[in-house]
Amino acid sequence: MRASDKAYAALRDDIIEWRLLPGTVLAEVEQSERLGISRTPLREALSRLTAEGLTTTAGGRGVVVTDISLDDIDELFELRETLEGRAAALAAERGDPATFEQLRRELLQAPELIGGQDPALHDYYGLVGRLDAAIDAAISNAYLVQAMRSLRVHLVRVRRLAADDAARLTAAAAEHAAIAEAIAAGNPRLAEAATTLHLHRSLSHVKATHTPQQREHHG
Amino acid sequence: MRASDKAYAALRDDIIEWRLLPGTVLAEVEQSERLGISRTPLREALSRLTAEGLTTTAGGRGVVVTDISLDDIDELFELRETLEGRAAALAAERGDPATFEQLRRELLQAPELIGGQDPALHDYYGLVGRLDAAIDAAISNAYLVQAMRSLRVHLVRVRRLAADDAARLTAAAAEHAAIAEAIAAGNPRLAEAATTLHLHRSLSHVKATHTPQQREHHG
DNA sequence: TGGCTGAGTTCTGTATACATAAGCCTTGTA
DNA sequence: TACAAGGCTTATGTATACAGAACTCAGCCA
Numbered sequence: 001m002r003a004s005d006k007a008y009a010a011l012r013d014d015i016i017e018w019r020l021l022p023g024t025v026l027a028e029v030e031q032s033e034r035l036g037i038s039r040t041p042l043r044e045a046l047s048r049l050t051a052e053g054l055t056t057t058a059g060g061r062g063v064v065v066t067d068i069s070l071d072d073i074d075e076l077f078e079l080r081e082t083l084e085g086r087a088a089a090l091a092a093e094r095g096d097p098a099t100f101e102q103l104r105r106e107l108l109q110a111p112e113l114i115g116g117q118d119p120a121l122h123d124y125y126g127l128v129g130r131l132d133a134a135i136d137a138a139i140s141n142a143y144l145v146q147a148m149r150s151l152r153v154h155l156v157r158v159r160r161l162a163a164d165d166a167a168r169l170t171a172a173a174a175e176h177a178a179i180a181e182a183i184a185a186g187n188p189r190l191a192e193a194a195t196t197l198h199l200h201r202s203l204s205h206v207k208a209t210h211t212p213q214q215r216e217h218h219g
Numbered sequence: 220m221r222a223s224d225k226a227y228a229a230l231r232d233d234i235i236e237w238r239l240l241p242g243t244v245l246a247e248v249e250q251s252e253r254l255g256i257s258r259t260p261l262r263e264a265l266s267r268l269t270a271e272g273l274t275t276t277a278g279g280r281g282v283v284v285t286d287i288s289l290d291d292i293d294e295l296f297e298l299r300e301t302l303e304g305r306a307a308a309l310a311a312e313r314g315d316p317a318t319f320e321q322l323r324r325e326l327l328q329a330p331e332l333i334g335g336q337d338p339a340l341h342d343y344y345g346l347v348g349r350l351d352a353a354i355d356a357a358i359s360n361a362y363l364v365q366a367m368r369s370l371r372v373h374l375v376r377v378r379r380l381a382a383d384d385a386a387r388l389t390a391a392a393a394e395h396a397a398i399a400e401a402i403a404a405g406n407p408r409l410a411e412a413a414t415t416l417h418l419h420r421s422l423s424h425v426k427a428t429h430t431p432q433q434r435e436h437h438g
Numbered sequence: 439t440g441g442c443t444g445a446g447t448t449c450t451g452t453a454t455a456c457a458t459a460a461g462c463c464t465t466g467t468a
Numbered sequence: 469t470a471c472a473a474g475g476c477t478t479a480t481g482t483a484t485a486c487a488g489a490a491c492t493c494a495g496c497c498a
Contacts, residue, residue: 002481028450038483040259043450047263051270053365061490062449075360082305082363090297141294143373144301146272147366154362221451247480257453262480280460281479 004041007031008048015054015065016157022067026055052153068157070207076154077203081196083148087139088179088195089188095138100184103131107177114169124169131176135183162206175201223260226250227267234273234284235376241286245274271372287376289426295373296422300415302367306358307398307414308407314357316403322350323399329392333385343388350395354402381425394420 011031014020032042046063049055055063068076091100106127113124132152136145175198182191230250233239251261265282268274274282287295310319325346332343355364394417401410 004481027448029448039450040482040484044262044266047266048270051267072361075362078309078360079362079366082301083366086301141297142291143294143298143370147298147302147370151362151366223451246478248478258480259452259454263451 002041003037004044007035007037007042007045010035011045011049012052012054012153015049016153016160018157018160020065022065024065025058025062026064027062052150054153054157068154070210072154073158073203073206073210076151076158077199080151080155081199083144083151084135084199085192085195087135087144087148088183088191090141090144091135091138092183092186092188092191094140095134095183097184097186099134099138100180103127103134104177104180104184107131107173107180110173110177111170114166114173124173128172128176131180138183158206158210161210163209168205171201172198221260222256223263226254226256226261226264229254230264230268231271231273231372234268235372235379237376237379239284241284243284244277244281245283246281271369273372273376287373289429291373292377292422292425292429295370295377296418299370299374300418302363302370303354303418304411304414306354306363306367307402307410309360309363310354310357311402311405311407311410313359314353314402316405318353318357319399319403322346322353323396323403326350326392326396326399329396330389333388333392343392347391347395350399357402377425377429380429382428387424390420391417 011020011026020026026046028039028042028046032039035042046055050057050063054066056066058064110124110127113120113127136148139145175194178194179191179198182194230239230245239245245265247258247261247265251258254261265274269276269282273285275285277283329343329346332339332346355367358364394413397413398410398417401413
């Protein structure tokens with residue numbers, strides 16, 4: 001693995017997991033020493049992070065970790081609804097029904113996983129990830145997939161702020177199952193509607209658990 | 220201006236204007252000497268180009284200019300319709316009617332510009348750009364704007380392949396005027412429909428003028 | 439006492455030298 | 469003559485040294 005890849009992965013993880021808080025200045029010498037590499041590969045890593053929007057160049061004085069405000073979350077979900085709604089519709093038109101029918105069945109059994117310990121929870125998140133991957137594969141549109149992929153980076157960051165309790169995860173699994181069912185049925189409008197519903201509930205949950213007061217705790 | 224910015228702008232322009240054809244290998248020493256800079260800023264420029272999708276790393280053997288196939292054009296316009304349709308709808312909800320009413324009036328007079336020489340044509344393209352900018356400003360969603368911005372890079376590249384004759388430009392101006400009118404009227408569904416119509420006609424025009432045979436002429 | 443100016447420091451931006459790995463060509467052998 | 473193995477060439481990946489710019493802080497002047 002290249003040193004720049006390692007630095008990129010490490011910094012990306014630190015930002016997403018909120019170990020590097022918004023506003024933190026990523027000085028090149030400091031970070032390169034911390035990661036045990038030279039400045040050259042670190043700069044490439046910072047370039048990639050900036051291209052993704054996780055950092056911004058602060059007017060010639062280093063790069064800083066970007067903030068995510070409540071307004072940003074609204075904007076993120078507005079774009080997410082646009083992209084994933086269309087993606088679900090396209091998947092319903094082009095996807096293989098059997099694939100999504102299988103995912104639907106697994107998602108209906110997901111509540112058994114949610115109550116369990118970490119390994120089971122990990123299985124649940126993997127299942128949701130497989131649904132996303134199946135949709136990506138079904139729509140066969142590299143540009144749309146890329147747009148969603150770049151969006152998911154920020155969404156993971158937001159998700160880390162919201163406490164995903166068992167109740168919300170159980171409800172989310174049902175919503176995901178509804179999306180899979182609509183896609184398996186080949187019904188684009190239903191798939192889009194199910195996605196819209198799911199995203200609105202997700203957003204409500206995030207905004208409910210992530211109050212401005214709790215937000216201050218982080219920054 | 221930084222050397223890496225200069226290299227990025229130069230390479231980006233060369234790719235968009237098809238002076239660097241798809242499949243061209245951008246060797247670091249070769250390009251750095253051509254642009255009169257060192258390898259370090261050139262590598263940063265290549266990183267940015269790769270992040271944008273204009274180039275790809277060819278499995279450890281340099282970066283090559285990405286190709287745009289007919290399938291890619293379909294995918295590009297599918298994403299474009301998704302994003303710009305939603306953007307037009309949001310602009311209709313949130314934009315200032317007077318701004319778009321003014322743009323509509325100017326667009327209706329655009330045919331006078333299209334018949335003229337280069338400076339007038341430049342004015343026309345500037346006018347269309349102002350409509351895009353007005354929509355971007357009206358929706359007030361940085362993530363959606365960013366997604367459209369990254370998409371436009373590829374669209375400019377495609378546009379260079381299509382011969383924009385006066386007839387198509389005149390029709391396009393009318394379509395743009397219809398979009399501006401719908402936004403000014405504050406009608407989201409109409410704005411989205413007008414955008415969908417415009418993009419479908421644009422795509423038809425591109426695919427009609429840009430046959431696979433002509434495509435071969437480039438590659 | 440407040441603001442401005444200057445040197446000092448520390449950062450980023452760039453160039454270059456070195457390390458390493460991946461092709462490719464050559465050569466030898468079957 | 470075809471295939472494989474090895475060295476050679478050339479590319480990228482990395483480190484480091486140097487240059488330039490910007491921020492800071494102290495000292496001076498109004």
